[in-house]
Amino acid sequence: MISLILPIYNVEKYLRECLDSIMNQSYKNYELIIVDDGSRDRSLEIVNEYRNKFKHIKILSQKNKGVSEARNLALKYAIGKYILFVDSDDFLRADMLEKLISIAIKAKCDVVISNYYLYYDKNNYIKFLKNMPSFTIYDNYRVVDMMLKYKIQGQLWNKLFKFSLLKENNFQFEKDRYIQDIFPVFKAISNANKISYLDEPLYFYRQREGSTVNKKNKKLTVDYYHAMTSVKKYIEENNIEINENSFKTFKAHILSYFIYHYTNESLNNNYNSFKKSDYYKLNISFKDFLFLKDLSHKDKLRIILWKLRIFNFIKKVKRKL
Numbered sequence: 001m002i003s004l005i006l007p008i009y010n011v012e013k014y015l016r017e018c019l020d021s022i023m024n025q026s027y028k029n030y031e032l033i034i035v036d037d038g039s040r041d042r043s044l045e046i047v048n049e050y051r052n053k054f055k056h057i058k059i060l061s062q063k064n065k066g067v068s069e070a071r072n073l074a075l076k077y078a079i080g081k082y083i084l085f086v087d088s089d090d091f092l093r094a095d096m097l098e099k100l101i102s103i104a105i106k107a108k109c110d111v112v113i114s115n116y117y118l119y120y121d122k123n124n125y126i127k128f129l130k131n132m133p134s135f136t137i138y139d140n141y142r143v144v145d146m147m148l149k150y151k152i153q154g155q156l157w158n159k160l161f162k163f164s165l166l167k168e169n170n171f172q173f174e175k176d177r178y179i180q181d182i183f184p185v186f187k188a189i190s191n192a193n194k195i196s197y198l199d200e201p202l203y204f205y206r207q208r209e210g211s212t213v214n215k216k217n218k219k220l221t222v223d224y225y226h227a228m229t230s231v232k233k234y235i236e237e238n239n240i241e242i243n244e245n246s247f248k249t250f251k252a253h254i255l256s257y258f259i260y261h262y263t264n265e266s267l268n269n270n271y272n273s274f275k276k277s278d279y280y281k282l283n284i285s286f287k288d289f290l291f292l293k294d295l296s297h298k299d300k301l302r303i304i305l306w307k308l309r310i311f312n313f314i315k316k317v318k319r320k321l
Contacts, residue, residue: 002030002097003080003163006088007070008047009037014089014206015046021091021204023054027098032057033074038064043088068173068180075166083163085156085181089206090119096202100160103196107137110192112160113152116203126204136197143195145243147186148250149294154182154231158203165192178223183230190240221261225279228254245292252289255282256299259306263315271309 004022008015022032034057036044044061051057060073071085082104086092100112117126138146146152165171169191173180189195232251235242258279262269274280289295289303305311 001080002027002082002084002101002160003074003078004030004032004084004086005035005071005074005078006032006086007035007037007067007074008039008043008088009064009067009070010039010041010043011088012039012042012046015043018086018088018091019046019050021094022086023050024094025092025097026095027101030056030097031078031080033077034059035070035074036061037066037070038062066175068175068177071173075171078163081163083161083166084159087157087205089208090157091204091206093202093204099198099200099202103198104160104162107194107196109137109194109196110162110165111143111189111195112198113195114158114198114202115200116158116205117201119204119206121206121208138195138197140190140192140195141241143192143197144186144190144240145246147189148242148246150249150253152197154185155205156181156185157205159185161188162192177226178220179227180223182227183234186231187234190234190238218265221258221265224261225258225282228258229281246294248284248288249292249294251282251284252292252295252303253299255284255289255306256302258282259302259311263312267312267316270312271306 006018006022011018032054034047036047036059038061044059047057047059051059058077060077062070062073075083082101084097084100096114100114103109104112119126143152147154161171165188169188171184171188173184232254234240235247262274262279275283284303286304286307289300292300302311305314
């Protein structure tokens with residue numbers, strides 16, 4: 001059985017599409033655990049409509065504590081052998097569960113990862129992310145390496161986890177964080193034995209302007225820094241076997257994306273303020289990133305401009321234009 005975990009909070013606009021995609025799955029041996037995080041719209045009313053039609057829905061409620069605590073609560077009630085996390089504004093391809101569980105059972109995998117679509121809500125535009133070759137089995141070293149090089153990302157919703165793996169590694173989400181999945185996902189992957197990647201887009205990840213990931217504020221900067229340095233610290237403290245160049249690529253990408261968040265928070269956040277802050281621990285030398293073949297040209301350029309202290313000027317000019 002698969003336990004699907006679905007936190008909801010004021011998502012009446014998207015919830016039916018999400019629930020329909022779950023109820024119409026070709027694979028039927030699953031339970032759906034919905035946690036209402038104190039919704040103030042019609043979300044809970046919609047969920048109750050579906051519970052009257054489908055018996056395998058569990059509904060839990062809590063005061064508004066955030067998605068992390070909602071997911072942690074659901075894990076306490078899950079009885080499936082496998083866990084799949086779903087975001088309430090997204091939706092699934094009709095054969096997603098069937099595809100993932102068949103690979104998990106056949107190949108005896110701890111984690112199965114699928115490709116996904118980016119679904120742009122504004123104009124119903126769908127973008128397919130082309131990543132890696134088709135169905136392949138990897139060990140944790142190979143997948144950790146791909147995560148460090150950003151060929152595989154640490155989001156939850158395109159990954160089927162064996163529940164025993166999560167239990168053994170105290171899989172929990174830290175409360176009050178915008179970016180709360182990267183570290184626990186990395187921790188689980190680094191402790192898995194077999195991991196499979198299926199280069200088929202099975203999940204529709206909705207892109208909408210009002211969502212948490214698109215907010216540009218100080219907390220997002222702080223939480224990104226916390227998530228990525230938690231991964232870095234975990235690798236170092238647990239002597240995780242890694243490729244040194246891949247780790248350099250990871251640290252360079254952290255700095256690049258941090259610059260993006262830091263300057264989106266405020267264009268007054270410049271190199272001088274960065275140098276005086278705790279964030280300066282992210283700093284790297286030119287020799288540590290300039291010749292990394294797995295680091296994108298965009299990341300390299302962003303870091304170079306930042307270190308030359310002209311990134312903010314260019315960004316200001318670009319905004320005016």
